[in-house]
Amino acid sequence: MVGVERRTFLMLASGAASMPRFAIAQSDTRPEIVVAVQKLVTSNTLDPVAEQSNVGERILNSYVELLIGRNLQGELEDMPQLATSWKRISDEIVEVSLRKGVKFHNGDEMTAEDIVFTFSAARMFGNTTPSGWDKTITMDTSRPTQKSKELPTQVPAVARRLWPSLVKVEVVDKYTCRFVNATPDVTIEGRLTGMGSQIVNRRAFEEAASWLDYARKPIGTGPYKIRSFTPDVELIFDAHDDYWGGRPPIKTLRFVQVPEVAQRVNGIRAGQYHFACDLTPDQIVTVESDPKLEVVGGIIPNIRLSVFDKYDTALKDPRIRQALTHAIDRKMIVDKLWLGRSKVPPGLQFAFYGDMLVSGWTAPEFDPAKAKALVKEAGYKGDPIPYRLLNDYYTLQTANAQVLTEMWQQIGLNVQIEMKENWAQIWDPKGKRAIHDWSNSAQFNDPVSSLPTQHGPQGQQQQVHEWANDEMNKLCGILQTSTDKAMRKKAFERMLVVCEREDPAYTVLNQNATFTAKRKSTQWKVAPDFAMDFRASNWRG
Amino acid sequence: MLLFATKRVARAILTVLIVVGCAFAALRLSSDPALVVLGPDAPPSAVAAFRAAWGLDQPLWQQFFYYIAGLLRGEFGRSLLNGADVLPLVGSRVLVTLEIMIPALAIGILVGVSAGAYAALRHNTPKDRLVMMGAVAGFTVPHFVLGLVLVLIFAVHLGWLPSGGNDSWRSAILPVVTLSTGWAAVLARFTRSSVVEVLGQPYIRTASAKGLLWRAVIIRHALPNAAIPVVTTIGFMVGGLLAGAVVTESVFSWPGLGQLIVTSVAARDVAVVQCVLLLVATAMVLSNMTVDFLYTLLDPRLRGGRH
Numbered sequence: 001m002v003g004v005e006r007r008t009f010l011m012l013a014s015g016a017a018s019m020p021r022f023a024i025a026q027s028d029t030r031p032e033i034v035v036a037v038q039k040l041v042t043s044n045t046l047d048p049v050a051e052q053s054n055v056g057e058r059i060l061n062s063y064v065e066l067l068i069g070r071n072l073q074g075e076l077e078d079m080p081q082l083a084t085s086w087k088r089i090s091d092e093i094v095e096v097s098l099r100k101g102v103k104f105h106n107g108d109e110m111t112a113e114d115i116v117f118t119f120s121a122a123r124m125f126g127n128t129t130p131s132g133w134d135k136t137i138t139m140d141t142s143r144p145t146q147k148s149k150e151l152p153t154q155v156p157a158v159a160r161r162l163w164p165s166l167v168k169v170e171v172v173d174k175y176t177c178r179f180v181n182a183t184p185d186v187t188i189e190g191r192l193t194g195m196g197s198q199i200v201n202r203r204a205f206e207e208a209a210s211w212l213d214y215a216r217k218p219i220g221t222g223p224y225k226i227r228s229f230t231p232d233v234e235l236i237f238d239a240h241d242d243y244w245g246g247r248p249p250i251k252t253l254r255f256v257q258v259p260e261v262a263q264r265v266n267g268i269r270a271g272q273y274h275f276a277c278d279l280t281p282d283q284i285v286t287v288e289s290d291p292k293l294e295v296v297g298g299i300i301p302n303i304r305l306s307v308f309d310k311y312d313t314a315l316k317d318p319r320i321r322q323a324l325t326h327a328i329d330r331k332m333i334v335d336k337l338w339l340g341r342s343k344v345p346p347g348l349q350f351a352f353y354g355d356m357l358v359s360g361w362t363a364p365e366f367d368p369a370k371a372k373a374l375v376k377e378a379g380y381k382g383d384p385i386p387y388r389l390l391n392d393y394y395t396l397q398t399a400n401a402q403v404l405t406e407m408w409q410q411i412g413l414n415v416q417i418e419m420k421e422n423w424a425q426i427w428d429p430k431g432k433r434a435i436h437d438w439s440n441s442a443q444f445n446d447p448v449s450s451l452p453t454q455h456g457p458q459g460q461q462q463q464v465h466e467w468a469n470d471e472m473n474k475l476c477g478i479l480q481t482s483t484d485k486a487m488r489k490k491a492f493e494r495m496l497v498v499c500e501r502e503d504p505a506y507t508v509l510n511q512n513a514t515f516t517a518k519r520k521s522t523q524w525k526v527a528p529d530f531a532m533d534f535r536a537s538n539w540r541g
Numbered sequence: 542m543l544l545f546a547t548k549r550v551a552r553a554i555l556t557v558l559i560v561v562g563c564a565f566a567a568l569r570l571s572s573d574p575a576l577v578v579l580g581p582d583a584p585p586s587a588v589a590a591f592r593a594a595w596g597l598d599q600p601l602w603q604q605f606f607y608y609i610a611g612l613l614r615g616e617f618g619r620s621l622l623n624g625a626d627v628l629p630l631v632g633s634r635v636l637v638t639l640e641i642m643i644p645a646l647a648i649g650i651l652v653g654v655s656a657g658a659y660a661a662l663r664h665n666t667p668k669d670r671l672v673m674m675g676a677v678a679g680f681t682v683p684h685f686v687l688g689l690v691l692v693l694i695f696a697v698h699l700g701w702l703p704s705g706g707n708d709s710w711r712s713a714i715l716p717v718v719t720l721s722t723g724w725a726a727v728l729a730r731f732t733r734s735s736v737v738e739v740l741g742q743p744y745i746r747t748a749s750a751k752g753l754l755w756r757a758v759i760i761r762h763a764l765p766n767a768a769i770p771v772v773t774t775i776g777f778m779v780g781g782l783l784a785g786a787v788v789t790e791s792v793f794s795w796p797g798l799g800q801l802i803v804t805s806v807a808a809r810d811v812a813v814v815q816c817v818l819l820l821v822a823t824a825m826v827l828s829n830m831t832v833d834f835l836y837t838l839l840d841p842r843l844r845g846g847r848h
Binding site: 042043044045152153154157211212230232233234256257258259260262263266267269270271272421422423424425427 | 571573574575576590591594620622624625689692693696697700703704705706707791792793794796800801803804807808809
């Protein structure tokens with residue numbers, strides 16, 4: 001009798017214990033979505049400052065957000081995100097009003113204290129100091145360890161690249177703060193929209209045992225919170241049901257790393273994945289042969305470049321570099337290699353520059369006769385011109401290089417491909433350098449975020465002594481510090497002439513593009529960007 | 542026997558040191574890890590600071606000395622990317638790799654040795670040729686081709702199995718079949734030729750002539766004598782368990798040691814690569830030592846180092 005009672009009790013108790021959970025599980029009918037990507041992150045962390053990469057940009061907006069966001073369902077125009085409004089106090093100061101009632105993943109309400117902390121020395125800048133355009137950045141050389149809260153060396157370096165002159169962020173009141181710059185800067189608002197300026201929770205950082213513990217699971221305000229992260233394997237998010245922008249439409253969002261493009265395609269065809277990212281154009285036909293699937297995506301704000309070394313080889317003569325720029329049939333590359341899914345950009349500038357866009361500017365025209373004449377005029381003797389190349393670091397990179405080499409040989413230039421393993425070998429000053437590939441993104445809606453960052457005095461090309469131009473460097477100073485809009489635009493126009501025509505530092509090839517395979521039944525709009533938007537406003541699965 | 546064991550252990554340690562030393566030098570001389578980790582846009586001041594922080598600005602011999610000293614203290618280093626201890630990272634991947642490698646090896650041995658012996662005992666018959674045709678096909682088809690074909694058939698068209706990943710035991714079936722096919726094919730060929738050779742020896746005729754059952758002749762005289770080349774081959778396979786699935790893991794997105802090696806080499810995360818190579822070299826050397834000792838059990842003439 002006792003045994004029966006005990007059994008009955010246990011049955012009732014276990015039934016009672018399981019019923020509420022059963023009810024909750026039944027009520028949450030949101031889907032579990034799997035996204036296959038070529039690579040999750042490049043830094044093996046999820047810290048927005050440390051993870052400055054195209055692949056990182058894809059996932060960041062799912063868990064951390066900016067004060068001023070970009071409209072991923074539009075044309076990337078600025079839009080309020082964690083800030084509801086912002087105004088100029090002076091050339092050096094911008095005041096930001098915060099959205100009220102925003103909850104972090106740990107339940108804390110976002111306040112101005114979190115903004116101050118996000119842009120603090122402890123979390124971003126280390127012991128670096130704000131400087132003007134041409135000042136040297138001091139570096140923290142301490143070695144990161146798993147147990148310490150010291151920032152890894154690269155974090156302050158990146159932070160100062162993003163915010164070279166930011167002195168501090170001040171609290172005005174609980175929901176208002178001010179960004180204070182050392183120098184006049186018309187781009188403070190733009191920098192707030194850039195990758196690396198996402199807001200993180202102060203308490204979570206302070207409670208983490210080490211920087212690495214924080215960086216593997218940053219606490220943000222985004223629609224999804226991190227459940228687990230295994231570098232090189234998978235990143236799993238759960239819905240953040242207190243999200244200020246509405247209940248997220250996906251219960252579990254899982255990004256899995258599938259390095260082989262053929263496997264990503266096979267996986268989505270087999271029904272294992274809901275999205276397969278980073279497809280090459282040649283895979284599009286295979287995917288679209290399945291009536292249930294489609295390929296979306298296209299042009300993103302990133303431009304592919306051929307970059308020149310003006311100190312070695314025959315490229316010392318600017319006419320040879322000019323000839324290289326005129327020998328390229330960019331439209332043919334777009335039509336044949338990219339199957340028409342890319343386009344030739346109007347020089348190194350982006351449509352979202354708005355008033356700063358130099359209208360009427362184009363890539364150098366394809367004119368083999370002019371190119372041949374320039375080669376003849378320069379008295380080129382047929383010396384080898386090395387072209388250092390990585391194996392498909394960029395989509396279609398090797399095929400593109402072979403096409404370019406043929407075009408350059410057509411005008412009589414002896415360009416020779418040299419395969420390299422990594423970027424260090426591309427930049428290596430040992431041996432002859434002449435041409436290599438690169439790409440350029442604008443981090444925000446102003447040319448100062450693009451052309452000067454790579455080709456200006458602080459840019460890599462000048463730092464490794466590949467190219468320099470005194471006029472260009474003066475123009476960079478104007479673009480960085482002037483608050484006169486007309487003068488800034490004039491400086492940018494002249495920069496394009498110097499860098500793309502008179503003394504070519506590079507030449508633009510085509511606008512970069514990403515291609516994502518998805519199920520046709522999923523009503524989801526791809527952004528004109530690397531970022532993927534899984535908010536409720538972009539999902540009718 | 543003690544001299545035999547001592548010599549082999551000393552040789553093993555030397556081999557591991559040479560492998561680790563070569564990898565150490567190659568990884569640092571082929572490119573600058575600082576520039577690979579920080580990326581092409583990193584300012585030179587940051588690159589210099591990174592090199593100083595990780596000791597990459599010191600002479601190579603000094604870096605190697607510190608590395609060996611660390612190993613002797615049980616420190617395998619930290620990831621250049623994020624400062625994490627590399628040993629737990631590598632250890633977790635070893636287990637994932639072994640999840641497919643051990644079943645694949647077991648199936649490969651079972652199928653390969655059985656098929657090889659079967660073919661040898663039917664030497665020069667259509668059955669022998671059929672088995673050997675299968676073995677040659679299994680040996681010559683690269684893993685990445687076989688893997689993709691299996692995925693197309695069983696995942697894409699039939700929808701029976703996952704195309705990749707490591708979500709459940711079903712995810713392991715295709716990688717295991719891919720790996721075991723190659724191993725079974727190699728072992729079948731070795732076993733067949735070894736058994737055929739042994740079957741022609743005078744002591745087999747003697748054993749038959751003295752009236753032993755053919756089954757007993759095979760089990761007691763033919764198979765043990767044919768085992769040495771087969772054990773050698775299996776030894777290599779066991780030694781390669783950790784690093785032998787680089788291609789297969791890539792094809793099936795299996796998050797094991799192979800995938801870690803590929804990403805770490807590309808990212809020049811030298812501490813991770815060195816730790817992996819140390820483990821792989823140690824596994825290979827231990828496996829070879831085990832084979833050496835097994836030789837002495839199988840063939841008493843080899844004891845004492847006599848060959």
